[in-house]
Amino acid sequence: MNQFVIEDLIVGSAARKLVDSVNLSVEEGEIIAITGKSGSGKTLTFMGATGLLTSKELTVTGKIKWNSEYYTPSEMNTFLGKEISYVMQNPMTAFNPVITIGSHCRETLMEHLKVSKKEADKIVIDWFYKLNLNDTKRVYKSYCYELSGGMLQRVMLALAMAVGSKMIIADEPTTALDTITQKKILSEFIRINKEYGVTIIFISHDFGIISQIANHIAVISDGKLIEYGSTEKILTAPEKELTIKMLKELCV
Numbered sequence: 001m002n003q004f005v006i007e008d009l010i011v012g013s014a015a016r017k018l019v020d021s022v023n024l025s026v027e028e029g030e031i032i033a034i035t036g037k038s039g040s041g042k043t044l045t046f047m048g049a050t051g052l053l054t055s056k057e058l059t060v061t062g063k064i065k066w067n068s069e070y071y072t073p074s075e076m077n078t079f080l081g082k083e084i085s086y087v088m089q090n091p092m093t094a095f096n097p098v099i100t101i102g103s104h105c106r107e108t109l110m111e112h113l114k115v116s117k118k119e120a121d122k123i124v125i126d127w128f129y130k131l132n133l134n135d136t137k138r139v140y141k142s143y144c145y146e147l148s149g150g151m152l153q154r155v156m157l158a159l160a161m162a163v164g165s166k167m168i169i170a171d172e173p174t175t176a177l178d179t180i181t182q183k184k185i186l187s188e189f190i191r192i193n194k195e196y197g198v199t200i201i202f203i204s205h206d207f208g209i210i211s212q213i214a215n216h217i218a219v220i221s222d223g224k225l226i227e228y229g230s231t232e233k234i235l236t237a238p239e240k241e242l243t244i245k246m247l248k249e250l251c252v
């Protein structure tokens with residue numbers, strides 16, 4: 001079943017269309033990778049489609065289908081941090097440096113799930129364990145700047161799962177990590193998808209990474225979705241010049 005459908009999404013500034021009539025269907029339970037060169041419009045597409053773009057200079061139009069109902073892009077904002085989570089490249093920016101990780105998670109859960117402080121703590125700690133944050137008490141009491149990038153990504157994933165997200169949009173989640181941590185975080189995304197059926201939209205310009213994780217690949221260039229297909233099809237028989245070039249760069 002198509003869980004998340006973007007129809008004719010346009011994100012424009014006065015000067016030009018930065019996202020130009022993008023249409024894309026994401027199936028429930030799949031991992032889809034969104035790729036393209038830097039500045040091609042990957043982030044704007046998904047920030048636009050989830051109501052995250054608040055800049056007055058940008059207009060966002062189009063229709064979004066979420067679990068069989070249609071919404072405007074800005075209405076999609078109501079699902080964020082609940083059914084849909086957006087995991088950013090630099091998790092440090094997602095946390096307030098003056099409150100502990102535990103307080104941040106507890107407050108988020110109390111607000112979104114309307115649970116008590118005790119229940120919130122229990123749910124978060126449970127997900128910390130499931131996400132292999134074994135030193136749970138220390139993580140809970142830490143401030144974001146006291147944890148590594150990989151640990152913060154695990155906290156972000158734990159929080160996304162704790163609030164009951166059915167879909168996670170991960171925007172370059174491993175770019176700031178070293179190669180070993182990158183592999184470990186990638187395997188957590190795959191595990192979350194396999195064990196809990198969470199749909200994952202994985203935005204990355206790294207073809208090497210996305211070929212390991214995705215069922216489908218969509219290629220964006222100059223704000224347009226130029227190629228879409230199964231990972232096998234895109235890797236073995238790409239049709240567009242940009243896709244072929246990106247694959248060649250990977251093999252150099």
Ligand SMILES: Nc1ncnc2c1ncn2[C@@H]1O[C@H](COP(=O)(O)OP(=O)(O)OP(=O)(O)O)[C@@H](O)[C@H]1O
Pocket residue numbers: 013018036037038039040041042043044045055057058205
């Ligand atoms: N708030 C904004 N106002 C105006 N233009 C913007 C804004 N945010 C991004 N842009 C421009 O829109 C284009 C697409 O940006 P976007 O961040 O979506 O690219 P991207 O493909 O995600 O790039 P990267 O891989 O480097 O993250 C770029 O030219 C960028 O400069």
